[in-house]
Amino acid sequence: MSTVSKPQQTPDWSAFPDARGHFGPYGGQFVSETLMEPLEELREAYHRYLKDPEFLAELDRDLAQYVGRPSPLYLAERLTRELGGARIYLKREDLNHTGAHKVNNTIGQALLAKRMGKTRIIAETGAGQHGVATATVAARLGLECVVYMGADDIQRQSPNVYRMRLLGARVVPVSSGSRTLKDALNEAMRDWVTNVDNTFYIIGTVAGPHPYPAMVRDFQSVIGREARAQYLEETGELPDALVACVGGGSNAIGLFHPFLDDAGVAMYGAEAAGDGIDSGRHSAPLCAGKPGVLHGNRTYLMEDADGQITQTHSVSAGLDYPGVGPEHAWLKDAGRVQYVPITDEEALSAFHRLTRTEGIIPALETSHAIAQVIKLAPQLRSDGGIIVNLSGRGDKDINTVARMEGIEL
């Protein structure tokens, strides 16, 4: 049985990253010189406001009144019964305003942008959830907003593109490279370096140069803090396992981080295995990549023998990324979190299963986490529990799912 304990020899997880943004050998600041000073200004502002009671009060108020937090921790009874193992609890980030965990971070960064006097917001997006969450907070604060999105992702996530435009954002298609999330990130960085005086770049995941991985983690950790308290309140103990999908890794770290010191809590990050790891068509750098440097940090990457970043594939646009947050790279090496591959097919099947058993349509990203729960739950004791991060809802994906199943909408 898990207890609230902190073994002596484990690292002090909360002491990371170091002052320069390193998680062991990972993380850091690998950017061109022009961005070093703006990153320092951001780091300084973020550290200052994180201790500013007024800032924190405004953040808490927005999370409660605008996002709708705390999000429920829901016991999925039918799914639990069907799988015949540990109790399955869903942390309902899909019920947040805009339908995913992404808004926890954009609210925080936008408040920071306002305090830093920036008038223009830019973002990259894959599935469009982060783009929508950014366009939403920009609309609310009256800030100009430009969202970069891979041309292929614009095709497969068209409802979100229209949502962003309704919210007043300019969506810029990115046709270079693989026309997906990584290329959108490149283009957003190029915009930032050009317009750095008035522009705040809201990165949507725990990647990028320091302080982004730490800052986004801190804004997303509200998920794990709430879930931990909710679970303790309901059961009087800690869960046996946590499960989340990992694209860049923000919803996963948000759930995991407040539990890292709880040695009895196992953690699983579900990476997108696409057509299968052996097919080479996947987006699973932790399962099948190796360390390198991209987008401002050192981390596990999908790359070839020459150090070129390789094409990725996933049915889910939000997981279709060749890198991963540096803290995950470090948690993998430390053995604290298990990263597991989930194929497109497994994710699709989990998508339907949750929809039919619980009446909750999960995002395709989230469906990867559900697929891992389906494998894991039967192996665990039935009086234990799993918390899975239900990172987003699947309305945005119904066109994709229908098309894959040969259905015209």
Add this chain to the structure above:
Amino acid sequence: MSRIAARFEYLRSQGRKALIPYVTAGDPEPANTVPLMHELVNAGADIVELGVPFSDPMADGPVIQQACERALKHHVSLRDVLGMVREFRRDNTTTPVVLMGYLNPVEIMGYETFAREAAEAGVDGLLTVDLPPEEGADLVQTLTTNGIDPIFLLAPTSHEGRIKAICAAASGFVYYVSLKGVTGAATLDVDAVAEKLALIRQHTDLPVGVGFGISDAPTAARVGRVADAVVVGSALVKLLAANTQDLPAGRAAAADLLGEMRQAMDAAPKA
């Protein structure tokens, strides 16, 4: 003395400024690069900057992004680029060659292996745009041990403390990025550049090159009046891109533009 230091010393004795063309290795195809390097030298290049193609050139504008894509169609690797330098060295042992690119290909090859093989091939300097000195101590040491100059960027946003630290880590020359933006951006403000160069020179005796946004002979001449070296990239790469079906014509167009810049710089009144 390194080839780069020797070249700057010679130029100084002549009262001239260095002209540094940038081209992406393997653009539009691998066989074009070594002849192009020679033609650029004949047109007046003092140092050749050779871009190492990378799949995600975050600091580059569309012109150099597309050059990378053209080269990568031919799978031009860092090792291939070293091969090109080796071939160039068969006929030219005096013109310094600086590789410019992103860290990941160097990281994957391994710092030690890269430095050894690059030195052996005849590379004189390495500029990795996404490696600030804070992250670069190991690489700087390995390069220096192998006789390769680590070249670093300075930017309009670099304050005095950073300028000092970066100049201390650099050797060969330092490279001032003339504007906030990516390569190939529109215009630069020569007066603002001159002001920043004065500040930089308080902290280093190294030659200071200026690049980003220099696309024609008059601008090259004006920048040459205040800087020790003028770097031109996208303007040349554009000419190669316009002539992918006729490689000699592309090389000739690039060499012609460089020659105009050379003439304008040498004719400009001394500062």
